[in-house]
Amino acid sequence: MGVGHVAVAIGAAKAAPRVNAGWLVFAALLADFLLGIFAYFGLEHATVPPDFASKHYFLFTFPYSHGLLPLILWGVLLGLLISWPYGSARQRVFLVIAALVLSHFVLDALVHVAGLPLAGESSPKIGLGLYRNLPLELTLETVMTLVGAALYWKAAAGSAISRYGVILVTLIVLALTWTQLGLVIPPPPRAMIADWIAFPVILSAIIYGLDWKRVHAESAT
Numbered sequence: 001m002g003v004g005h006v007a008v009a010i011g012a013a014k015a016a017p018r019v020n021a022g023w024l025v026f027a028a029l030l031a032d033f034l035l036g037i038f039a040y041f042g043l044e045h046a047t048v049p050p051d052f053a054s055k056h057y058f059l060f061t062f063p064y065s066h067g068l069l070p071l072i073l074w075g076v077l078l079g080l081l082i083s084w085p086y087g088s089a090r091q092r093v094f095l096v097i098a099a100l101v102l103s104h105f106v107l108d109a110l111v112h113v114a115g116l117p118l119a120g121e122s123s124p125k126i127g128l129g130l131y132r133n134l135p136l137e138l139t140l141e142t143v144m145t146l147v148g149a150a151l152y153w154k155a156a157a158g159s160a161i162s163r164y165g166v167i168l169v170t171l172i173v174l175a176l177t178w179t180q181l182g183l184v185i186p187p188p189p190r191a192m193i194a195d196w197i198a199f200p201v202i203l204s205a206i207i208y209g210l211d212w213k214r215v216h217a218e219s220a221t
Contacts, residue, residue, distance in 0.1 A: 022208025036196030
């Protein structure tokens, strides 16, 4: 899943209004960032199935970045790190960040062909395989984007820059996600690794800058 993770993240600004949405997006995309890191060191990888030209999806070996148990642990670690400065709101922020990290597993379990491990690579793997019907999967992500944008719109009532900026960036990511339908030749593996690492960082940084006005207004109340 692509923009669906971003949609859940910006929608979560309603639940943790004093946390910059850039951190929320990074939490939701942490699994993909880790996939890039582990793939760079040869510990995880993607393979191209024979029907890629018609189905447009990859198969993955990613027990450390996308397994259920590892993501619980990654969520706890990132939640502790980000929530530390928030004082009395620390517990709420921790729960939101940890839930966003874990949401990656839940959403990917809907769309990936069975391959998301519960623990290690030899553990049972799940996946409902919605990627087999990519137009339906992309429609689901579009609906999620609209819901996430609506929640963020309410959360960012104090800043037009944040409202329009974050939602515009999210819609651009949505448009890029739909380009999967036209992808018949898979990108080179090394390029995929670079994308997995760079995309969460760059997108989170952009949204962090756009959301600063909203967080500043929220903190002033």
